[in-house]
Amino acid sequence: MSRSFLFIPGDVPRMIQQLEIFGADAIILDLEDSVSMTQKDEARHLVESFLRKHHYQNPLIYIRVNPIDSEEYTYDISTLQNLRIHGIVLPKASLKGIEKVAKDLPQCKIIALMETPEAFLEIAAIAKHKRVEGLLLGAEDLAQALNLERTEKSDEILYVRSQVVLTAKAFKKIAIDTPYTNLTSNEGLLEDAQKARQLGFDAKASIHPNHIDTIHQAFSPTKENIKRAKRIVAYAETHHTMRFSLDGKMVDKPIIEHAKAILDAAKRYRLD
Amino acid sequence: MKIYRSLDDLFESLPVVNGLSISFHHHLRNGDGVQNLILKKMNELNITKLKLYPSAIFPVHTEMLKLLQKGAIDAITTNYLNGSVAEYIAEHGLPNQLKMQTHGGRSRAIIEGETIIDIAFIAAPIVDEEGNAAGHDGPSACGSLGYAIEDSVYAKHTILITDHLVKKLEQPQIFSQHVEAILVVDSLGDRQGIVSGTTAITKDPVGLRIAANAAQLMDELGLIKEGMNFQSGAGGISLKVTEHLKNTLKARKLKAGFFSGGITQSHVNMLEDNLVNDLYDVQCFDLHAIQSLKKNPHHHAISAHDYANPANPKRVIKDLDVVILGATEIDLDFNVNVTTDSYNTIIGGSGGHSDTATDSRVSIIVTPLFKARTPIIKERVNTITTLGKNIDCLVTERGIAINPKRTDLLAKLSNTHLPIYTIETLLNKAYEYTGVPQSYDLKAQKIGVVEDRDGTIIDTLHTKKRR
Known part of the structure; x- marks a missing residue:
């Protein structure tokens, strides 16, 4: 499972050609908000040319298309036919939009960008859709729609963050937190990412490559966790038991399963 | 110790002749006014066939370019060069050759007598009246004078040039016994170019x-x-x-x-x-x-x-x-x-x-x-x-x-x-x-060599061939 989703503007070749070295688990090549109207054609051409030549399994490649009711969306879909990408990020997600993308690009998974109040009214239906892989909270646009002032502590989005996590988990989908937009505070980023992790998010989106290492720090198992998980799994396997005491604490099946998940993640992220 | 306040007076005391070998250090980097001062004077005196041994050459060194264009420089041995002098040499070469050494190799060559320096003109940010010098103080402070030390010891004539003369200097890097004279000037160069400030850690x-x-x-x-x-x-x-x-x-x-x-x-x-x-x-x-x-x-x-x-x-x-x-x-x-x-x-x-x-x-x-x-x-x-x-x-x-x-x-x-x-x-x-x-x-005409630290020639340099 990806811990980080990095947005890269579709019209910046210098960044696109470096996408694999930023260390993100997933890249979202953006054709929407970070590309001005005059650059849309160029961005589509650039992204298409690059992805026809370069294929990636790691990082996973997603494309953020333009909203389904825009003319640009039609051009985006036409460009993306037969391109080897992992999925689509749909802005201003709605059930209608998800169904349209599912029909237009039958090979792609979809991440629903939850950034309108209306989307939250049908969040369960969106998450339940079989082609939807995850929910991504878009707090900046949502805050604007709700007339909320965004703050460093992000208390104002606690409810929608929790709603995204609960709904995504209810349908076994990925819960992805909104990007942290302050580019100067690494401490703030770490705090924000750790808070998202505590709330149950699986991953965090980012708008700057230099945020990736910190996001991974928050969303990866710690060395101590890995060490303890190894001991739990080793004890369970050696003694053929699913219930025992370790360091004075009870260990049972859910804890053993959790320890195995930590070891899987450690292996996947090369932390073992 | 002879202390001069006039460049003309200093030059009258020195054996400035055609074919002279002179050296400079690069601690003042792109703020260096001393090399320009000396080479401008050489130009005025119509000295030719100069052999130059600057530890490095920067874009600020425009007087050297004038001498090159005039054909007055026969050969250059240095450790680093860029800017207009580098461009000129890459285009036209030298009457003799360009030799690129390493910092350690330059020191070795001076000490072992491969490099003979007639006059070392040493920009010194702080000098005392006895002729001791350092770089850590004064209006043109540049810190260590590490690349000038061998020049000061082994040159036939060692001249300190300073804009900050004091009575007595503690912890000198250059010692008076090697120094022949001091020239006091208004300024050693452009402060902004001498220290470029804090280098930024990459954020790219x-x-x-x-x-x-x-x-x-x-x-x-x-x-x-x-x-x-x-x-x-x-x-x-x-x-x-x-x-x-x-x-x-x-x-x-x-x-x-x-x-x-x-x-x-x-x-x-x-x-x-x-x-x-x-x-x-x-x-x-x-x-x-x-x-x-x-x-x-x-x-x-x-x-x-x-x-x-x-x-x-x-x-x-x-x-x-x-x-x-x-x-x-x-x-x-x-x-x-x-x-x-x-x-x-x-x-x-x-x-x-x-x-x-x-x-x-x-x-x-x-x-x-x-x-x-x-x-x-x-x-x-x-x-x-x-x-x-x-x-x-x-x-x-x-x-x-x-x-x-x-x-x-x-x-x-x-x-x-x-x-x-x-x-x-x-x-x-x-x-x-x-x-x-x-x-x-x-690559067109051979213009010089790259010399490794032990004196071995490891490559040659050429003028640029026009495409």
């Missing part, structure tokens, strides 16, 4: 990835340990590697032995944080380094001889565990070029590149795999600055190559998660993005 995501890879490589090779000796340059990536090193030393409660070479604020901060025992400073790169040199007894100003002379068994760099260096080009045999670009324009030179790469237990090149649309790895470099046998590791944002001759390093990395490839594989990775560049032979 590509640079950050390279630095992280280099730091991890150092760690997995077991180089980060108590008492380790380290050198890095003042480039943004090198500074980031130094920052990683600082964090690791701090986290593991380790202390390094020494840092050497050009000293920056990063190194000074680590000295003040008790993360390293000593700084051996042959050149200060910023104001923090100058201030530290002035006040911290563990911050030592050293000469080029103490730093890197290969004939000096006590040279500092002999004890380096790791050095971080850059590259303009590196080839499949790990030869590195920092002297010319792919158009055969002279853009730099070894400085201490070859010296430190040769002596350090592990030498690490940090560079992007490609810049714009040009791969940094070549099948053959345009000019060899440092021989491939002395380069151990190449670290890029897309992977790391280890010189196959270093089987010990490869063995240590056999179980690593680091992206280790052959250098050929890295070149092919670059080609995936840039295509295979068309090669041109841009």
